[in-house]
Amino acid sequence: xxxxxxxxxxxxxxxxxxxxxxxxxxxxxxxxxxxxxxxxxxxxxxxxxxxxxxxxxxxxxxxxxxxxxxxxxxxxxxxxxxxxxxxxxxxxxxxxxxxxxxxxxxxxxxxxxxxxxxxxxxxxxxxxxxxxxxxxxxxxxxxxxxxxxxxxxxxxxxxxxxxxxxxxxxxxxxxxxxxxxxxxxxxxxxxxxxxxxxxxxxxxxxxxxxxxxxxxxxxxxxxxxxxxxxxxxxxxxxxxxxxxxxxxxxxxxxxxxxxxxx
Amino acid sequence: xxxxxxxxxxxxxxxxxxxxxxxxxxxxxxxxxxxxxxxxxxxxxxxxxxxxxxxxxxxxxxxxxxxxxxxxxxxxxxxxxxxxxxxxxxxxxxxxxxxxxxxxxxxxxxxxxxxxxxxxxxxxxxxxxxxxxxxxxxxxxxxxxxxxxxxxxxxxxxxxxxxxxxxxxxxxxxxxxxxxxxxxxxxxxxxxxxxxxxxxxxxxxxxxxxxxxxxxxxxxxxxxxxxxxxxxxxxxxxxxxxxxxxxxxxxxxxxxxxxxxxxxxxxxxxxxxxxxxxxxxxxxxxxxx
Numbered sequence: 181x182x183x184x185x186x187x188x189x190x191x192x193x194x195x196x197x198x199x200x201x202x203x204x205x206x207x208x209x210x211x212x213x214x215x216x217x218x219x220x221x222x223x224x225x226x227x228x229x230x231x232x233x234x235x236x237x238x239x240x241x242x243x244x245x246x247x248x249x250x251x252x253x254x255x256x257x258x259x260x261x262x263x264x265x266x267x268x269x270x271x272x273x274x275x276x277x278x279x280x281x282x283x284x285x286x287x288x289x290x291x292x293x294x295x296x297x298x299x300x301x302x303x304x305x306x307x308x309x310x311x312x313x314x315x316x317x318x319x320x321x322x323x324x325x326x327x328x329x330x331x332x333x334x335x336x337x338x339x340x341x342x343x344x345x346x347x348x349x350x351x352x353x354x355x356x357x358x359x360x361x362x363x364x365x366x367x368x369x370x371x372x373x374x375x376x377x378x379x380x381x382x383x384x385x386x387x388x389x390x391x392x393x394x395x396x397x398x399x400x401x402x403x404x405x406x407x408x409x410x411x412x413x414x415x416x417x418x419x420x421x422x423x424x425x426x427x428x429x430x431x432x433x434x435x436x437x438x439x440x441x442x
Numbered sequence: 443x444x445x446x447x448x449x450x451x452x453x454x455x456x457x458x459x460x461x462x463x464x465x466x467x468x469x470x471x472x473x474x475x476x477x478x479x480x481x482x483x484x485x486x487x488x489x490x491x492x493x494x495x496x497x498x499x500x501x502x503x504x505x506x507x508x509x510x511x512x513x514x515x516x517x518x519x520x521x522x523x524x525x526x527x528x529x530x531x532x533x534x535x536x537x538x539x540x541x542x543x544x545x546x547x548x549x550x551x552x553x554x555x556x557x558x559x560x561x562x563x564x565x566x567x568x569x570x571x572x573x574x575x576x577x578x579x580x581x582x583x584x585x586x587x588x589x590x591x592x593x594x595x596x597x598x599x600x601x602x603x604x605x606x607x608x609x610x611x612x613x614x615x616x617x618x619x620x621x622x623x624x625x626x627x628x629x630x631x632x633x634x635x636x637x638x639x640x641x642x643x644x645x646x647x648x649x650x651x652x653x654x655x656x657x658x659x660x661x662x663x664x665x666x667x668x669x670x671x672x673x674x675x676x677x678x679x680x681x682x683x684x685x686x687x688x689x690x691x692x693x694x695x696x697x698x699x700x701x702x703x704x705x706x707x708x709x710x711x712x713x714x715x716x717x718x719x720x721x722x723x724x725x726x727x728x729x730x731x
Contacts, residue, residue: 234709235647236477238493239695242714243721252479286711305711335625337465337590359465359590361625390625394592396634396644397619404623404648406630420474422630422648433712 216354217296218314223334223353223360224393226299229434230289230403230425237421241286244271244376253379259414266378274439277306278326278372280381280409283423288434289403299332299362306439312364320368324383328369335390336360362391374409374419382413401427464588465624467551468539470659471651473532483531486608489688491704500611500640501703505688507609510671510680519665521558523603524582525612525635528620529649530557534657551586551593555659564595571598578602578614593622605635605645610704613639627653642706698724 215221234241237252247266255263277285287305294300299312312332320329336357366387374381388408395401406422409415475482481490491504511517522530535555542549553562564586571583582600586593597618605612616637623630629651636644682688692699698720707713 232711233646234711234713235493235495235645238709239697242492242701242708242717243697252476254476286714288711335591357590359588359592361591361623363625390623390628390630392592392621392623392630394594394621394632396646397596397617397636398644400644402632402646404621404630404632406623406625406628406648406650408628418474418652420476420628420650420652422477422632422650424632424646424648435712 218299218332218334219293219296221334221354223336223355223357224362224391226362226391226393226403227291227293229428229431230291231428231433232283232285232287232289232423232425234286235424237284240375240377241284244268247377249377250375250379253374254415254417254419255379256414256416259380262380262414263378266373270378270442271376272440273442274306274308274326275372275378275442276376277303277308277439278381279310279328279330279366279369280372280385280387280407281374282306282308282310282327283405283407284421288428289425290431290434304434304436307436308439312362322368324368324370326370326372328366328387330364330366332362332364334360335363361393362389364389364391380414381409381411384413385409385411403427465591465593465622466539467593467622467624467629468537469653470534470536470655470657471629472534472654472657474650474652475532476650477648478529481606482529486606486610487691487694488608489691490608490702491606491610492702493709494606494610494704495642495645495706495709496610496640496704497642502684503611503640504609505686506682506684508680508682509608513670514674514680515667515669518667518670519558521560521580521665522556523580523612524560524562524584524597524600525603525605525616525618525637526607527556527560527581528631528633529647530607532649532651533557534659535651536657536659555657556581557660558665559660564593571596582618591624595620595622605637611640613637615639629653696721696724 239245240249247268248264250260250263282303285303285305287303290302292300294311297314301310301312302308308327310327310330312330314332316331336353337359366389369383369385371380371382373379388410390406392404393401394404403425404422406420409419480486489505491501521527527533533555535553538552538554539548540550540552541547548566550566551564553564556562560580562581562584564584566586569585571585576599578599578601580601580603582597584595584597586595597620600612600614600616600618602614603612604610612635616635619634621632623632631649632646633649634644634646635641689699692702698717701708701717701720
C-alpha cells in the first residue's frame with residue numbers, strides 16, 4: 181500500500197513538472213525573448229583589479245634581457261634575424277606592450293564592462309587598453325593596431341549528452357557555470373615584441389587566449405590567461421604561455437606608467 | 443521496489459539543473475616548454491631563486507646544496523618529487539582513465555611518463571586522504587574533482603623534495619592544489635604549492651601540453667646505483683658550507699645579488715621599479731670605477 185502511494189506521488193510530480201516545462205517552452209517560442217547581453221550572460225566574473233604574480237620567466241619579465249636572449253621562444257631564422265637588430269636604446273618602447281605580450285608584463289589589470297558587449301582590459305604597465313568584443317556581426321576595421329581586433333565568446337562546459345548550445349527549452353545559457361571560460365581571438369595586429377628585448381611577432385600573428393578564474397585553498401581568487409601566439413612569419417610552432425593574476429580588493433595599488441612611443 | 447527507483451530517477455532528472463559534461467584529460471600529451479626553459483632543461487643555476495616566494499630557511503638550505511649530492515648512492519635513484527615533477531623538464535605524458543569494469547564509473551586517472559617513472563594516481567572515487575601519519579611518497583596522495591573544464595587535484599603526503607632543481611626545498615608539510623584546464627587540444631596545468639616551512643606565500647605556476655599521438659614517454663624506470671665518483675670517504679656529503687654566497691648567477695647576468703634570492707616582494711610588479719633603480723646604481727658604480 182505504501183509503495184503504491186509513493187508511486188502516485190512521484191508520478192504526479194513528474195507530470196506536473198513536465199507540464200510546467202512544456203508551458204515554459206511554449207511561451208519561449210511565442211515571445212522569442214531577445215538573448216541576454218554578453219555581460220548578463222557572463223558565466224564567470226572577470227571584472228575588478230588583478231595583479232600579475234611573476235613566478236615564471238622572471239629574468240625576461242622583471243628586467244629587460246640582453247639582446248639575443250630569446251630562450252623559450254620557438255623563433256625561426258627570420259625571427260632571430262629581427263631580434264638581433266634590437267638595441268638597448270629601444271628599451272621601454274610600446275612595441276613590447278602589444279596584445280601578444282601585454283599580459284606577460286609585470287602589471288595590474290583593471291577589467292570593466294565598457295558596454296554590455298565590450299569587456300575592457302586596462303593595464304597600468306604601459307597604459308594600454310584592450311577591448312574584447314562579443315558582437316560578431318560588427319564589421320571590424322581593416323586597420324592594424326598594437327592591440328589588434330579581439331573577438332570574445334564565453335565557453336560553457338557542454339551539456340551532458342550533447343546539446344551544448346542551448347539550455348533546456350532551447351534558450352541561451354546564462355548565469356554562473358562552473359568551469360566556464362572566456363575565449364578571445366585577436367587578429368589585425370601591427371608587429372611588436374614578445375619580449376622586452378625585441379623578440380618579434382609579425383603583423384600576421386593571431387592570438388588565441390583563454391581566461392580561466394578559480395579559487396585557491398586559502399580563498400584567494402586567481403585568473404589564469406593562456407596565450408597561444410601563432411605567427412607563420414617568425415615562429416616555427418605556436419608559442420604557448422600562461423600568466424596568472426591574483427584578485428585585489430580595490431585599485432589602491434594601480435600605478436600607471438606609460439611606454440615610450442617608437 | 444520495482445517502480446520506485448526509475449520513477450525517482452525520472453523526477454530527479456526533471457527537477458535538477460542542467461548537467462554539464464565533465465572534462466576528460468585522458469590521452470597522450472606533448473610538453474610545450476615555452477616558459478622558464480633554462481630552469482627546466484638543463485636546470486636552474488646555483489643561486490638562481492628568481493620568481494620563487496621562498497623564505498630565509500629555504501634560501502639557506504638551497505645555498506648549501508651541491509649537485510654532486512646526486513652522485514651519492516643514497517640519492518642517485520631518486521625520482522622527481524610531486525612538488526616539482528609536472529614542471530621539471532616537462533614530462534611528455536600519457537594519462538589513462540581507470541574505470542570500474544562493471545559500473546563504468548571513473549575510479550582514477552593515472553599519469554605515466556614522469557621522470558623516474560614516478561607515475562601518479564589521481565583518485566576520482568571520492569576516497570578520503572589517509573591519516574597524517576601515513577607514509578609520504580614521491581608522488582604523494584592525490585584526489586581529484588571535476589568542475590566543468592577543470593580537474594582540481596589535491597595532493598598531500600609528499601616526501602621532502604624540491605620545487606626547483608637547484609636545491610630549493612619543499613617540506614613534507616607542503617600541500618599542492620592543481621587545476622588541469624583543458625581547452626580543446628591544449629592543456630594548462632595550474633600548480634599551487636603551499637609550504638608553511640619554506641614559502642612566504644603559496645607558490646603558483648602554470649605549465650602546458652598539447653594533445654598528440656606520437657609522444658615517446660620517458661621509460662627510464664630502472665635506476666641503477668653505481669659508484670659514480672671514486673675516492674669519496676665514507677660518510678662524505680657534498681655541500682657548500684652554511685653562509686656560502688651563491689652569487690655566480692647574479693654576476694653572470696648582471697643582476698643585483700638580492701634580486702636573485704627570491705622572496706615574495708620580488709614577484710609583484712612593484713619590484714620592477716626597485717630593480718630598475720638597483721641596476722642604475724650598479725651601472726653608475728661601474729662607470730665611476
